Amino acid sequence: MNKIFALAGVVIKELYRRKDFYVLFVLTALLTLAAGAVNFFHDDKIVRYVKDICLLLIWVSALVISVVTTARQIPAEREARTIFPLLAKPVSRWHVIVGKFLGCWLATGVALVVFYFFFAAITGSKEQIWPWGAYLEAVWMHWVMLAIVIAMVLLGSIYFAAPSSTSTITIIVVGGVLLLGTHLNTIALQQPQPMQSILATVYFLMPHLEWYDLRDFVVYDMGLVPVRAVALATLYGAVWTAIFLLLAWFGFRRKSLNT
Amino acid sequence: MNFSPLSLLVVLLALAFTLATNLMPTAGNWSQRAKSDNLFGMVFGDGRKLFANHFFTMADVYFHSGYYPSVFDQKSGEEKEIISASHGRKETEEDEKNEDFLGRPKDWIDAFGRNFRITRHTHLENHNEREILPWLRLAADLDPNKIETYTVGAFFLREHLGRADQAEAFLREGLRNNPDSAEILFELGRVYHESNHNLDRARNVWQLGVKKFLLRAPDQQKEDKLLFEELVANLGRLEDEAGNYPAAINWLRAAQKVSPAPDALQRQIDDIQKKAGAQVPATPAKLY
Numbered sequence: 001m002n003k004i005f006a007l008a009g010v011v012i013k014e015l016y017r018r019k020d021f022y023v024l025f026v027l028t029a030l031l032t033l034a035a036g037a038v039n040f041f042h043d044d045k046i047v048r049y050v051k052d053i054c055l056l057l058i059w060v061s062a063l064v065i066s067v068v069t070t071a072r073q074i075p076a077e078r079e080a081r082t083i084f085p086l087l088a089k090p091v092s093r094w095h096v097i098v099g100k101f102l103g104c105w106l107a108t109g110v111a112l113v114v115f116y117f118f119f120a121a122i123t124g125s126k127e128q129i130w131p132w133g134a135y136l137e138a139v140w141m142h143w144v145m146l147a148i149v150i151a152m153v154l155l156g157s158i159y160f161a162a163p164s165s166t167s168t169i170t171i172i173v174v175g176g177v178l179l180l181g182t183h184l185n186t187i188a189l190q191q192p193q194p195m196q197s198i199l200a201t202v203y204f205l206m207p208h209l210e211w212y213d214l215r216d217f218v219v220y221d222m223g224l225v226p227v228r229a230v231a232l233a234t235l236y237g238a239v240w241t242a243i244f245l246l247l248a249w250f251g252f253r254r255k256s257l258n259t
Numbered sequence: 260m261n262f263s264p265l266s267l268l269v270v271l272l273a274l275a276f277t278l279a280t281n282l283m284p285t286a287g288n289w290s291q292r293a294k295s296d297n298l299f300g301m302v303f304g305d306g307r308k309l310f311a312n313h314f315f316t317m318a319d320v321y322f323h324s325g326y327y328p329s330v331f332d333q334k335s336g337e338e339k340e341i342i343s344a345s346h347g348r349k350e351t352e353e354d355e356k357n358e359d360f361l362g363r364p365k366d367w368i369d370a371f372g373r374n375f376r377i378t379r380h381t382h383l384e385n386h387n388e389r390e391i392l393p394w395l396r397l398a399a400d401l402d403p404n405k406i407e408t409y410t411v412g413a414f415f416l417r418e419h420l421g422r423a424d425q426a427e428a429f430l431r432e433g434l435r436n437n438p439d440s441a442e443i444l445f446e447l448g449r450v451y452h453e454s455n456h457n458l459d460r461a462r463n464v465w466q467l468g469v470k471k472f473l474l475r476a477p478d479q480q481k482e483d484k485l486l487f488e489e490l491v492a493n494l495g496r497l498e499d500e501a502g503n504y505p506a507a508i509n510w511l512r513a514a515q516k517v518s519p520a521p522d523a524l525q526r527q528i529d530d531i532q533k534k535a536g537a538q539v540p541a542t543p544a545k546l547y
Contacts, residue, residue, distance in 0.1 A: 038393075040392050040393045040396050041389075041392050041396070041416065041422065041425045041429070042425065043389050043392065043420075043422075045389060046389050046390060046392060046393055047390075048321060048390040049321075049390070049393040049394070141375075182329075182369070182372055182376070183329060183331035185365055185366060185368070185369065186331050186332075186365070187331060203368070204366075204368065208368060208372060210372065210375075211371070211372050211374075211375045212375070214375060216325040216376070216377050217375075217377070219325070220321075220324040220325045220377065222324065222325070222377055222379075225374055225375060226374060229371070229374035229375070233374075233375070
């Protein structure tokens with residue numbers, strides 16, 4: 001376990017040395033503050049649109065940070081040939097996969113905490129309420145979703161040629177699932193065969209990332225999602241993460257490391 | 260010929276300057292975009308109207324606190340509730356049932372996924388209606404000719420937020436962009452009548468609204484007959500309030516011709532006739 005944590009520590013250090021997070025955070029903060037500064041009909045109590053915009057920016061930023069950070073991990077080690085001294089130590093390929101995953105996930109978690117703290121400070125200062133329970137659920141679910149995404153990117157980084165293609169493909173897939181995930185079965189029912197069966201199969205087989213998006217509950221002050229549902233969704237997320245990590249390991253252990 | 264890089268740069272700059280002074284007067288006519296009086300018009304051109312529709316829908320989404328059909332749901336094409344609310348239509352239990360666009364869960368994924376979606380049909384209330392205003396403001400900026408944006412925005416400002424001054428200003432802006440809109444004039448009359456209790460101003464704008472309406476093509480008049488009914492019925496009630504009984508009855512009779520509930524209007528006419536006694540003419544006068 002220590003080996004995994006040591007590998008994860010390196011990834012976390014890399015995230016705060018790189019500028020991706022800072023740039024995206026400043027951009028999110030500036031856009032949110034600019035949106036919040038606009039006065040509509042001389043009413044300074046209007047706040048939901050600011051929440052909506054800020055959460056959208058947080059989702060986009062977190063997705064970009066997690067995908068871009070993860071996609072370059074293994075290709076960069078191979079390209080710099082640091083993978084060889086790493087594997088020469090008593091570190092297995094499974095350790096590398098899990099260590100990289102854990103590092104990226106924890107680093108994204110730190111970024112999420114900073115983003116959501118900013119969100120709570122801005123919206124709380126406007127509406128003078130802090131529904132911490134709802135915020136906590138939203139952060140947790142968001143983080144669980146990113147675990148699935150990070151594992152998916154690690155898998156992609158084993159099979160795809162370059163980090164750019166891994167990042168692009170993953171962002172398209174994640175965006176597609178978030179936008180169409182709930183409706184794919186409805187769309188399937190309107191299609192002729194064999195498209196109906198294909199879409200229905202995809203619907204049941206894909207990871208339902210849209211469940212983890214609790215932005216509406218936060219924006220519209222709709223209270224809490226039942227804890228049992230959050231726990232089950234967490235379990236579902238853990239299963240998908242494990243599936244992707246295992247698939248990544250299967251690919252990585254057979255992969256030639258020479259570039 | 261041997262040019263130094265610096266002299267080449269100076270020549271190119273001089274050429275660019277000369278071309279700019281020559282082309283500038285004609286370049287302004289190449290695109291309508293640059294002439295637009297707001298930023299959105301300059302950036303998006305006519306494409307901004309698509310965004311305006313989206314933002315108007317966002318106002319309706321906010322009004323329902325996120326419980327809203329997507330493009331994949333069957334109920335997505337229906338009239339927006341913020342529009343029907345601004346016409347004073349109240350929802351019946353039947354309407355509520357019809358708006359359950361989710362229906363029964365289709366499978367276990369759908370059933371479980373509903374834990375993470377808003378599944379309760381609610382409307383904003385207790386001054387939270389203000390949350391729809393940013394989207395209406397953006398919709399008005401993006402498409403200044405979308406009439407509903409002004410009427411709906413003014414209705415919520417006046418009726419739910421008690422901001423008649425802001426409602427009037429928004430409608431005046433709408434009227435500047437759409438000088439022939441009877442809808443905006445009707446809503447403006449409501450601001451004067453119901454909020455400011457200024458009967459004279461309300462009468463003037465409603466009468467102007469009727470005139471603008473009668474200038475429309477016959478087909479358009481037929482399509483918008485409910486607007487006409489609202490205008491003349493309200494004028495009838497206003498004249499009743501002002502004690503001008505013959506005029507009140509005249510307007511209500513005009514409303515009866517297009518109203519889906521002429522009997523209710525007849526009862527109002529009967530009540531006024533009792534109050535008026537001999538003042539009422541037997542035959543209705545011409546409107547305009």
